[in-house]
Amino acid sequence: MKQLEKLISQIASRMNAILFTQGFNADSYIRKCIPLDKMNKSYAFYGITSFHPLGFYFRHSNLAGSYFLGKCAVENSILYKSDIRGDELKTRGDIFHNQGSDIVLYDDEVIRIKGSFLIKTLVHNYSHNPENLEEFLILSTVSMHYANIHGSPTDGCFLGPFSTVDLTTLHNCVVGAYAYLQTGELSNKRIEPGQIRIRNGDIFDFSYRFPSKDLNNYIAFEHGEKPHGVFVDFTEDRKKDFQKLFAVVYLKPPIKTSECASINRYAVVKGETHVGKNVLVAQRAYLENAWLGDGTNAQENCYIINSRLEGNNVTAHGAKIIHAQLENKVFVGFNSFLQGSSNCPLTIGKESIIMPHAIIDLKEPLDIPPKHLVWGLIRNRKDVEKHSILLEELSLFDGELSRGLMRFKGSGSAFVNAFKDRIEHILETNGAYFDGSKNKGHAQMGRDISFNIIQPYPRGPLEGIYPTIAIHS
Numbered sequence: 001m002k003q004l005e006k007l008i009s010q011i012a013s014r015m016n017a018i019l020f021t022q023g024f025n026a027d028s029y030i031r032k033c034i035p036l037d038k039m040n041k042s043y044a045f046y047g048i049t050s051f052h053p054l055g056f057y058f059r060h061s062n063l064a065g066s067y068f069l070g071k072c073a074v075e076n077s078i079l080y081k082s083d084i085r086g087d088e089l090k091t092r093g094d095i096f097h098n099q100g101s102d103i104v105l106y107d108d109e110v111i112r113i114k115g116s117f118l119i120k121t122l123v124h125n126y127s128h129n130p131e132n133l134e135e136f137l138i139l140s141t142v143s144m145h146y147a148n149i150h151g152s153p154t155d156g157c158f159l160g161p162f163s164t165v166d167l168t169t170l171h172n173c174v175v176g177a178y179a180y181l182q183t184g185e186l187s188n189k190r191i192e193p194g195q196i197r198i199r200n201g202d203i204f205d206f207s208y209r210f211p212s213k214d215l216n217n218y219i220a221f222e223h224g225e226k227p228h229g230v231f232v233d234f235t236e237d238r239k240k241d242f243q244k245l246f247a248v249v250y251l252k253p254p255i256k257t258s259e260c261a262s263i264n265r266y267a268v269v270k271g272e273t274h275v276g277k278n279v280l281v282a283q284r285a286y287l288e289n290a291w292l293g294d295g296t297n298a299q300e301n302c303y304i305i306n307s308r309l310e311g312n313n314v315t316a317h318g319a320k321i322i323h324a325q326l327e328n329k330v331f332v333g334f335n336s337f338l339q340g341s342s343n344c345p346l347t348i349g350k351e352s353i354i355m356p357h358a359i360i361d362l363k364e365p366l367d368i369p370p371k372h373l374v375w376g377l378i379r380n381r382k383d384v385e386k387h388s389i390l391l392e393e394l395s396l397f398d399g400e401l402s403r404g405l406m407r408f409k410g411s412g413s414a415f416v417n418a419f420k421d422r423i424e425h426i427l428e429t430n431g432a433y434f435d436g437s438k439n440k441g442h443a444q445m446g447r448d449i450s451f452n453i454i455q456p457y458p459r460g461p462l463e464g465i466y467p468t469i470a471i472h473s
Contacts, residue, residue: 004039004062004464007078011117014140018156022190024174026142026158028224033119033144035080039064039464042081042246044454045266046072046471051445052087053108054473062456063466065246067266067283069449070125071110078117083283083300085124086111087442088429090133098130107134116141121159122300122317123149144177145227146235146301148317148334160193161227162219162318164334164356177221178210178231180334180357193221196357196375200418204410210359211405214377218337218359230361231337234320238286238303241268249453260434262446267298276311280430280443293328295432297443306342314426316356324348327370331423333358340366348374353391353419373416375406391416 008030015026042065046056055071066079070086090109095102111125112135121143125136132153141154144161152165159165160177169185176193183199191197194210219229226232245251245266254269261279263269271289275281280297290304293311298304303320312329315321319332323340325347332338333356340346344362348354349370360366360378368374368384373394376387386404394401397412408415427433431441456466 001036001039001463002461003060004036004078007060007062007076007465008034008117010076011078011115011140011142014115015142015156015158018140018172019158019174021188022172022174024158024190029144029158029221030117030119030142032224032226034078036464039078039080040456040458044068044079044466045451046454047449047451049445049449053089053091054471055108055110056471057469058466059468061466062464063454064456064464071108073110073112075112075114077113077115079113079121080119082118082121082123084111084113085122085282085300087445089125089136096130096133103130103133105133109134109136111136111138113138115139116143118143118147118149120145120301121147121149124151124300124317144221145232146318146335150317150334161221162231162335162357164318166334166356177219177227178215178335178357182356193219194357196355198415200410200414202410204408204412204415204418206406206408206415208355208375208406210377234303238268241270241286242266242284259447260431260436260444262443264446265449265451278432278434278441278443280441280446295427297426297430297432310350312427312432314423316426327351329423330354331419337361351391353423373419376404 012027039062044063044066047069052070058074060076061074062078065081067083070089072084072086090105092105092107094105116138137153139155141157143159146162147159148164151167154170156172157170159175162178163175164180166182168181168183171187173186174190176191179191179195181197183197194215196208198206219231221227257275258277260277261275263281264283266283267281267285269287273287274291276294278295279292282300284301285298286303288305291308293309295312296309298315299317301318302315305322307321307324309326310328313326314331316334318335321338323345324338327350329351330348332354336354336358338360340362344365347367352372355375358375363379371391372388373391374388378387394412395416401408429441431443433439434444456464
């Protein structure tokens with residue numbers, strides 16, 4: 001494994017040089033998180049469909065257990081059980097609308113990962129950067145367990161476990177565990193663990209930060225240690241169910257589905273589970289005794305257990321829903337953790353928005369009324385009062401608002417409308433509104449994915465390194 005160890009050292013030393021001014025030592029964080037003995041035991045897999053441009057290139061990299069779809073390139077990088085999802089890459093001739101201007105793409109967009117180390121990280125390319133439309137770039141970036149890089153080019157950044165960078169271009173930033181950023185662009189910033197920030201210039205600014213004493217119970221990540229806490233224990237307890245999926249090349253579909261719905265080959269489906277029409281179940285999703293009504297989607301790394309989602313529900317990347325009933329069109333944001341129990345069930349009213357990185361961990365039964373925005377840490381009814389607001393009330397607000405540890409500034413109507421527009425976009429692109437001929441989306445186009453399995457050198461100095469291969473259409 002000499003070449004693999006050398007590559008790790010090169011990535012760590014470059015990160016240390018980039019983040020030196022912030023006093024950050026990436027090497028001390030990643031060394032204990034690297035399962036070197038597993039790097040040559042997991043195959044990578046590349047999805048092919050008739051709907052997505054074909055193109056995959058990798059050179060001097062490790063791709064253990066990682067998933068690729070669409071046009072991707074990986075150079076001098078380590079990806080361990082990461083999902084690189086390029087199903088929304090723009091293609092040559094597409095028109096990108098930006099501030100009243102229409103920009104035509106010269107070529108197909110490519111996800112390009114260079115000199116980076118991603119552990120169990122989701123990359124989704126829904127990009128927004130008008131300066132480089134043909135390339136979605138992740139450069140010299142280290143990303144820890146279950147982080148999300150969604151539409152966010154990164155350069156010289158460190159992302160802590162369960163963090164999310166969303167529609168934000170980042171340069172030389174350190175993002176703490178369970179932080180969520182949707183701020184347009186950031187440079188040379190250090191974001192504290194549990195910081196939630198959604199900002200759109202001078203139009204609106206939403207911010208909230210979890211108290212450290214509360215957050216550390218769910219996810220903690222100290223210098224030189226592995227991530228630990230409730231979130232880690234939850235995923236580790238279900239790891240064996242995923243391992244069974246990778247042990248064989250072919251598996252029969254776990255349950256029968258409608259011809260306009262799809263369950264990815266690498267999703268876990270257990271117990272009495274129902275999947276309705278126009279439903280998308282992505283790779284590494286986990287369903288157990290789950291009812292997914294028509295038009296619902298379960299995205300990567302999400303868990304839906306002993307729960308019923310009535311229809312047109314969005315469960316974003318990494319979200320977890322346990323012992324809950326969600327009425328129609330409830331949105332559950334990135335890496336949210338919604339944990340009821342048989343004694344303390346959770347009910348969420350229709351068209352409510354559960355903010356990214358919200359934690360609902362119940363000590364009593366709870367009903368959240370319809371059309372509410374919910375954030376922060378909620379354990380009981382009293383917490384709901386200071387961690388939620390009626391969407392209509394927020395829409396009428398313009399100015400500065402404080403509620404508990406949440407701070408809002410700007411136009412409430414612009415904030416609410418931005419969320420509603422995004423939810424509609426997700427439902428449309430996932431095929432929730434497919435009528436048999438029109439409005440086809442990922443749920444329909446993902447039914448017939450075939451997978452190419454790629455393996456590394458099994459021994460010798462190149463052990464764990466994948467051969468240089470280029471796949472073209």
